[in-house]
Amino acid sequence: MTATSDAPPRQLAALNPIEQLRAGHLPRRLLQLYVGLTLYGASMGLMIQGNLGLDPWDVLHSGITKHLPLSFGAVVIAMSFVVLLAWIPLRQWPGLGTISNAIVIGLVTDLTLATVDRPDELWLRIVFMVAGVVVNALAGALYIGAQFGPGPRDGLMTGLVRRTGLSVRLVRTTIELTVLAIGFLLGGVIGVGTVFYALAIGPLVHLLLPIFTVRLRGQ
Template sequence: MTATSAAPAKNPRGRQLAALNPLEQLKAGHLPRRLVQLYLGLILYGVSMGLMVQGNLGLDPWDVLHSGITEHVNLSFGTVAIIVSFLVLLAWIPLKQWPGLGTISNAIVIGLVVDLTIALVDRPDALWVRIVFMTAGIVVNALAGAMYIGAQLGPGPRDGMMTGLVRRTGRSVRLVRTSIEVTVLAVGWLLGGVVGIGTVAYALAIGPLVHVLLPLFTVRLELGEARK
């Protein structure tokens, strides 16, 4: 989903992710429900990241980058995630994309919540508990992603950069996403970020999980009203 005008993205079970500009997103109906779903999704996303950090069995590619950066600066994990989000948003300028409410909220809320989760949840010693943290983190991450994407109030900074590059270059989503994630994973690993079985599990599970969950949380919009 992008914040620019384009053909709507097909979604399983007949649902669609509409391509709307930021104003159209706010005018597309069901706003109270979509706002609740957006912010609940972002909060759960931050919690899922915190669980994976505390599980210490490996992170998703972007979080490997965040954890690698924290090895070299005196900043919290969440603060680094927020800074990286706004740096990524700078890449939207040449891509001629406009951030929506969900985009800016994504950049801020997730970082705040992941720091709160890390502060409140101790890192366990027992391996089985760490595996539970990792597994719960992946499942909750997929649920949270489906919720905030399905609210259709603007993509996250990283997803928006990916879809913008797809639109600009004409390359496939798979190629662009893989190229971005391999790059950030490599840079994060070189900086000392946490790579492990959780990184592999996330890569294998997140796509199928979101594929199943996204149709359940995609809100049908009133597109006629939005474009008046």
């Protein structure tokens, strides 16, 4: 469905983990989920190798790698499960997409870092940065649109919104500024890529998500 279609927009369903598996179109949704998560990890690897700045959570991850003998992907996985602990008081249940997100993205990021060299030329680093952000948006639209539950970090945001009654904008901004500040203090990579990500990711996902949101049974 395109943005100019006369049909009503597809909505993300509020489903528990069992309902997610019973909602239909399972083969297509599983394929879309894991393609999206794989592309997401690859996009993170590109931004890291571009070395022009990372998104707020990855600034935190890169800062942690400077203090612990862990790979970037291992830190991503570990932090995903730390964030999932915060879901407990929020009374949220992780879905298949949540757990897959916590594991697959970190593994693919490390694989990308092991196979894609960091370029010396500035123009190529800019290409890596731009491609990383665009692919990240596409990947996010794919795995979110598969409707298997939010990733750990997005689920933290939506859980806090539900429990506090505060706006999505306020909660998301507060979380991202907090992790950005902590990551910066730990020595994480901040640069023009951080600003570009912040400005571009929202509009890109807004454009792509309706295209890749799978219409579930009963919608």
